[in-house]
């Protein structure tokens with residue numbers, strides 16, 4: 001059974017891919033010469049935003065496309081050195 005813990009698990013793997021690169025999609029995109037890596041990840045985030053928009057409008061693959069967007073958003077956060085708890089704390093701070 002999938003659970004929300006998967007977000008923490010994936011985040012940890014992404015930090016591992018950043019810190020100890022292997023031959024994989026996420027390691028490669030994060031190791032690309034500094035500025036290029038950031039641009040490539042941000043390009044994916046922008047692309048996935050458009051795909052979520054189309055999926056919602058057309059009632060197609062919304063979960064799949066949203067996970068692509070969330071995944072690439074997590075990737076830029078990891079790349080920029082943000083700790084996962086900072087994200088949860090920000091959500092908690094907004095609770096009312």
Ligand SMILES: N=c1c2ncn([C@@H]3O[C@H](COP(=O)(O)OP(=O)(O)OP(=O)(O)O)[C@@H](O)[C@H]3O)c2ncn1[C@@H]1O[C@H](COP(=O)(O)O)[C@@H](O)[C@H]1O
Pocket residue numbers: 010013014017024025026027068071
């Ligand atoms: N959740 C994901 C995940 N979601 C998407 N992707 C990859 O992101 C890449 C780009 O996604 P796209 O949707 O643009 O796919 P695409 O192949 O360009 O095809 P289109 O959508 O354009 O048709 C693809 O290669 C996907 O496989 C992911 N790659 C990895 N993960 C997780 O990240 C961890 C580390 O990944 P690796 O670096 O591959 O070990 C894995 O253990 C997974 O848990």
